[in-house]
Amino acid sequence: MVVWELRWHHNLRNPIGFCERSQRVLTVTVNTHPHIVAPMLKLSKPMMFTFVVLSVTISTCIGWFIMTCGNFLTLMVDATEWENTLIGAGKGQKVNGRTKLEELFEHPLYNLPRPELQDDDWLLRVKKKEHSGDRGSEEEEGEDEEGYDKMSWTSAMETHPPWLRFHLGISRRELYDRKDPNLAQLTHYLATQRVLGAVQKEGGTQLKLLVSFQNHGQALLKPMKQSRDAETDGNLFYFSDFERHNAEIAAFHLDRLLGFNRIPPVVGRLINVTSEVREITTDKKLSRTFFTSPVGNVCFYGQCEYYCSSEHPVCGRPHQLEVSVAAMLPDLSLAPRRSWRSPWRRAYSRTKLAAWEKDPAYCDTVKQRPPYSHGTRLLDLIDMAVLDFLMSNMDRHHYETFETFGNETFLLHLDNGRAFGRHSRDEPSILVPLQQCCRIRRSTLLRLRLLSLPSFRLSDAMRESLLRDPLAAVAPLLSEPHLSALDRRLAAVLRVVEACQGHHAEVIHNDVEGYDQQPD
Numbered sequence: 083m084v085v086w087e088l089r090w091h092h093n094l095r096n097p098i099g100f101c102e103r104s105q106r107v108l109t110v111t112v113n114t115h116p117h118i119v120a121p122m123l124k125l126s127k128p129m130m131f132t133f134v135v136l137s138v139t140i141s142t143c144i145g146w147f148i149m150t151c152g153n154f155l156t157l158m159v160d161a162t163e164w165e166n167t168l169i170g171a172g173k174g175q176k177v178n179g180r181t182k183l184e185e186l187f188e189h190p191l192y193n194l195p196r197p198e199l200q201d202d203d204w205l206l207r208v209k210k211k212e213h214s215g216d217r218g219s220e221e222e223e224g225e226d227e228e229g230y231d232k233m234s235w236t237s238a239m240e241t242h243p244p245w246l247r248f249h250l251g252i253s254r255r256e257l258y259d260r261k262d263p264n265l266a267q268l269t270h271y272l273a274t275q276r277v278l279g280a281v282q283k284e285g286g287t288q289l290k291l292l293v294s295f296q297n298h299g300q301a302l303l304k305p306m307k308q309s310r311d312a313e314t315d316g317n318l319f320y321f322s323d324f325e326r327h328n329a330e331i332a333a334f335h336l337d338r339l340l341g342f343n344r345i346p347p348v349v350g351r352l353i354n355v356t357s358e359v360r361e362i363t364t365d366k367k368l369s370r371t372f373f374t375s376p377v378g379n380v381c382f383y384g385q386c387e388y389y390c391s392s393e394h395p396v397c398g399r400p401h402q403l404e405v406s407v408a409a410m411l412p413d414l415s416l417a418p419r420r421s422w423r424s425p426w427r428r429a430y431s432r433t434k435l436a437a438w439e440k441d442p443a444y445c446d447t448v449k450q451r452p453p454y455s456h457g458t459r460l461l462d463l464i465d466m467a468v469l470d471f472l473m474s475n476m477d478r479h480h481y482e483t484f485e486t487f488g489n490e491t492f493l494l495h496l497d498n499g500r501a502f503g504r505h506s507r508d509e510p511s512i513l514v515p516l517q518q519c520c521r522i523r524r525s526t527l528l529r530l531r532l533l534s535l536p537s538f539r540l541s542d543a544m545r546e547s548l549l550r551d552p553l554a555a556v557a558p559l560l561s562e563p564h565l566s567a568l569d570r571r572l573a574a575v576l577r578v579v580e581a582c583q584g585h586h587a588e589v590i591h592n593d594v595e596g597y598d599q600q601p602d
């Protein structure tokens with residue numbers, strides 16, 4: 083288990099995300115004053131006394147009731163405003179006061195009871211400060227394990243910047259809790275913080291930047307390389323496809339809608355390539371690649387394996403560029419990750435076939451090998467295949483897990499830049515793990531069925547969810563054909579499960595014992 087001491091948090095004089103809630107006063111006049119009402123009623127003295135006591139009590143009660151309601155309403159209004167300002171101008175059609183997306187997340191399938199997380203289910207724990215006065219200096223290193231408290235700081239610690247609260251909320255079960263109010267603050271932080279540093283991020287094949295913000299926050303930035311609506315050229319192999327910034331954003335929303343919570347939060351943002359990259363970067367290799375295009379736009383191409391050349395520049399208009407900004411996971415030195423080669427990895431060749439393409443019984447081989455031979459790893463892999471099929475991501479060659487959780491943990495769905503390339507066709511081979519293994523979590527299947535109903539339709543939920551991204555103000559993050567492809571593909575997933583049930587006994591893994599609201 084990783085133990086991490088946060089010394090620098092004392093320097094955070096201005097907690098990020100602090101909100102000055104608007105002050106509202108509700109004034110209601112109820113005319114029940116006894117001196118006005120009693121003479122009109124011509125009452126005797128004892129009656130008058132009773133009347134005074136009664137009317138004072140009643141008016142106090144009414145006043146209290148109205149004030150309470152008023153305060154409650156004020157709070158509700160403020161919370162909604164707060165949420166809306168954080169996540170952009172997200173709006174959806176309201177039915178019974180709730181949008182489809184709100185309705186969906188209220189559904190019992192998105193609020194299943196879960197066992198309480200134990201100490202070793204959290205990725206990071208922070209060292210508790212020694213009793214004040216015990217220490218000569220706050221800055222002294224105290225590395226012995228004895229001094230560490232087993233309790234993690236809660237994510238409600240207001241002095242922590244949102245990125246840190248995100249790190250502290252990572253568990254064995256999921257990357258974030260959908261209901262954690264910090265999520266909105268984190269996306270707001272990523273979308274609005276001034277970029278203080280930008281260098282090229284090593285690893286991977288295409289150009290991406292590591293940007294840094296105030297208070298040690300960092301994010302992974304992927305630039306827009308082609309117009310949002312461009313369908314991938316049919317003659318390009320999946321491994322030659324350009325990455326798409328909007329695919330990174332949409333993948334985060336889709337993963338959350340499926341109830342997985344396995345993709346680090348991603349937001350869209352407009353950056354100024356001159357002031358927020360060129361002028362501040364310390365990366366000489368990167369700054370050398372800047373140029374002004376013939377039409378006067380500021381462009382750069384960086385250094386990487388694919389498409390880092392002046393023939394494939396990333397260009398501002400003339401300075402403004404759309405990018406995706408993903409929250410960074412904790413540093414590898416604090417939370418090492420293990421990278422796993424996917425058993426259904428593609429051949430990454432124009433001519434060769436992978437083993438799973440040649441052997442229909444390939445899953446039987448996989449099921450015999452650890453970590454797929456026991457636990458939930460195979461089910462996690464199938465969840466990932468469903469996500470990838472829905473967004474048509476053929477590039478899932480590896481996946482990662484947090485080392486500290488061993489084999490009993492979720493899979494990180496990192497790198498979704500090659501998803502949402504084509505809406506006009508589906509890629510059945512992405513679903514092969516489900517088709518060959520005929521196994522799926524019941525919770526996943528029930529949520530997929532829910533999302534196929536008209537009242538919760540996946541495309542509608544995605545449209546509404548994506549509206550919350552700041553870049554939705556520029557243009558929809560996913561075009562309508564991409565959204566309807568989601569519904570078409572969802573129906574295809576359900577058909578594969580049905581076909582499995584026709585010839586397999588144990589297709590559904592029941593991970594929701596107590597849930598009986600829908601028949602299987």
Ligand SMILES: Nc1ncnc2c1ncn2[C@@H]1O[C@H](COP(=O)(O)OP(=O)(O)OP(=O)(O)O)[C@@H](O)[C@H]1O
Pocket residue numbers: 284285286287288289290302325346408409410411477496497498499
């Ligand atoms: N949010 C994140 N936080 C920390 N590390 C990340 C994050 N996203 C990705 N990475 C790491 O950076 C590496 C490269 O990122 P990514 O896979 O998105 O780049 P890529 O150029 O698309 O790679 P590839 O060519 O392999 O598809 C990943 O393997 C992963 O380990």
Ligand SMILES: [Mn+2]
Pocket residue numbers: 286325477497498499500
């Ligand atoms: Mn990639």
